[in-house]
Amino acid sequence: xxxxxxxxxxxxxxxxxxxxxxxxxxxxxxxxxxxxxxxxxxxxxxxxxxxxxxxxxxxxxxxxxxxxxxxxxxxxxxxxxxxxxxxxxxxxxxxxxxxxxxxxxxxxxxxxxxxxxxxxxxxxxxxxxxxxxxxxxxxxxxxxxxxxxxxxxxxxxxxxxxxxxxxxxxxxxxxxxxxxxxxxxxxxxxxxxxxxxxxxxxxxxxxxxxxxxxxxxxxxxxxxxxxxxxxxxxxxxxxxxxxxxxxxxxxxxxxxxxxxxxxxxxxxxxxxxxxxxxxxxxxxxxxxxxxxxxxxxxxxxxxxxxxxxxxxxxxxxxxxxxxxxxxxxxxxxxxxxxxxxxxxxxxxxxxxxxxxxxxxxxxxxxxxxxxxxxxxxxxxxx
Numbered sequence: 348x349x350x351x352x353x354x355x356x357x358x359x360x361x362x363x364x365x366x367x368x369x370x371x372x373x374x375x376x377x378x379x380x381x382x383x384x385x386x387x388x389x390x391x392x393x394x395x396x397x398x399x400x401x402x403x404x405x406x407x408x409x410x411x412x413x414x415x416x417x418x419x420x421x422x423x424x425x426x427x428x429x430x431x432x433x434x435x436x437x438x439x440x441x442x443x444x445x446x447x448x449x450x451x452x453x454x455x456x457x458x459x460x461x462x463x464x465x466x467x468x469x470x471x472x473x474x475x476x477x478x479x480x481x482x483x484x485x486x487x488x489x490x491x492x493x494x495x496x497x498x499x500x501x502x503x504x505x506x507x508x509x510x511x512x513x514x515x516x517x518x519x520x521x522x523x524x525x526x527x528x529x530x531x532x533x534x535x536x537x538x539x540x541x542x543x544x545x546x547x548x549x550x551x552x553x554x555x556x557x558x559x560x561x562x563x564x565x566x567x568x569x570x571x572x573x574x575x576x577x578x579x580x581x582x583x584x585x586x587x588x589x590x591x592x593x594x595x596x597x598x599x600x601x602x603x604x605x606x607x608x609x610x611x612x613x614x615x616x617x618x619x620x621x622x623x624x625x626x627x628x629x630x631x632x633x634x635x636x637x638x639x640x641x642x643x644x645x646x647x648x649x650x651x652x653x654x655x656x657x658x659x660x661x662x663x664x665x666x667x668x669x670x671x672x673x674x675x676x677x678x679x680x681x682x683x684x685x686x687x688x689x690x691x692x693x694x695x696x697x698x699x700x701x702x703x704x705x706x707x708x709x710x711x712x713x714x715x716x717x718x719x720x721x722x723x724x725x726x727x728x729x
Contacts, residue, residue: 359565360579360611363586366639368647376590382654388429388585389645389655390663392421395445396642397667398454398674402444402461406620410678411461415442419583419615422641423548425449426588427516427610430596433475434502434513438490441479443518450476454670455677464684466692483519484526487545490517491532494543494604503542503602512600514542516592522553524569525561533605537573542599544592545570545607548582550614555627567609575605582612583641613639686712 362371363378399417406414417424420442428449431437437446444457452469459465460479467478480486494515497503504512523529524547536543549566551558558566570577576598580591588610595606613636617624649655686708690701 360581361587361591362581362584363590364584364644364648366583366644368644368651370586370648373587373590376587376594378586378590380586380589382649385586385645385649386655386659388425388589389642389649390666391425391429391445391448392585392642392645393663394667394670395421395425395448397671399444401671401674402457403616403620405458405675405678406461411458411620412463413461414620415461416614416616416619417442417444419613419636419641420548420550420610421445422585423582423588423610423612424518426585427518427546427592427608430589430592431475431516432513432596435596436475436477436490436493436513436515438477438486438493438515438517439479440483440486440518440520440523441481443479446518447474447476450474452476454674458674458678459681462678462681464681465688484523484528484532487517487519487523487526487529487532490515491536491541491543494536494541494599495539497542498540498602504600512542514544514596514599514604516544516546516596518546518548520553521547521549521551521558521561521566522556523547524566525553533570533573533575533607536605537575540602540604542602542604543606544595544599545605546592547607547609548612549609550582550612552614552618552624552628554618554622555624557628565609567607570607575607577607577609579609579611582610583639583644585641585645612641 361373361376363373363376365371396418402411402414403416405411424443424445425448428437428446431449437443437450439446444454447457447469448454451474456468459468469476471477477486477489480489497513497515502513517532519529533545535541536545547566549558553561562569565579567577567579578591578595580587582588591608595608598604598606615633615636646660687705689708690697690705693701
């Protein structure tokens with residue numbers, strides 16, 4: 348069964364806004380949202396998509412070493428990101444640009460990582476958004492350990508009052524569910540009742556491998572094997588993602604965690620800019636998923652219900668263009684870091700081995716700079 352047919356047929360998938368922009372009621376997840384809040388979600392998704400497209404273009408033009416596109420996953424990221432409270436903490440993989448936006452990370456602060464000038468361009472403690480993790484699934488272990496600390500340090504709501512508590516959300520893809528780190532994280536989270544939401548963005552493809560090759564059951568059902576609830580949500584429905592993530596975080600802050608959410612969505616672009624999706628998936632699959640575009644369904648709903656006019660949409664587009672221009676300008680002015688930056692945050696205190704490596708690199712650079720580029724040496728050219 349294709350991903351499009353599966354999302355339509357799966358009655359267990361939570362949906363509050365149909366692809367046609369119609370509000371849908373759900374018995375467990377009622378959502379009371381104002382017109383202003385809904386317009387804010389739309390603006391979030393448009394701006395996030397715009398700077399994501401700019402990041403893709405910058406890599407193609409040689410300004411970034413790599414870029415991991417989020418095209419098509421804006422609702423999953425913005426909905427879950429806006430469900431978090433200031434004291435909550437997010438552990439991302441490497442494409443959670445929308446979550447970063449919701450946590451107050453300026454998009455320009457993402458650039459230094461993909462340009463190779465910084466390990467992390469933002470303050471994780473100030474934003475509650477931890478550094479990107481390139482190793483598939485490794486962030487799940489880190490996040491589980493952090494959530495275990497939240498419980499052991501008494502950071503849950505007093506007398507199970509969720510309003511005064513905090514929780515952790517960890518993001519990973521469908522491919523990461525095949526990694527041992529994810530399994531181990533879920534085992535520990537269940538054993539220690541850690542206040543953690545395992546947020547799986549099932550975008551249907553683990554690079555070139557379809558999700559059907561990785562699991563014989565829907566991914567959210569795996570949670571039952573660890574002894575905690577799992578739920579699937581329409582990952583292209585920002586309202587459903589918001590409502591379900593709020594519920595899951597409430598469960599965790601109240602001491603009832605962990606919870607797994609499978610956001611059923613689709614990666615409309617390449618896995619990264621080093622990938623060519625045309626080699627392993629059909630164009631008609633992508634065309635079918637365009638009908639489920641997360642931004643378009645909110646735009647249609649706002650228009651039909653009179654909650655936004657043309658002036659609003661035009662202003663959002665102008666804001667997005669201004670953000671993209673600032674994003675590009677910042678990238679083009681990023682300075683090359685000093686050699687020492689490579690070694691500056693490896694350990695709390697420098698080690699003898701690191702100091703020796705740094706000295707060797709300094710000598711190599713000094714020697715390299717001392718030799719002219721076009722000098723012939725014994726029949727060879729440097």
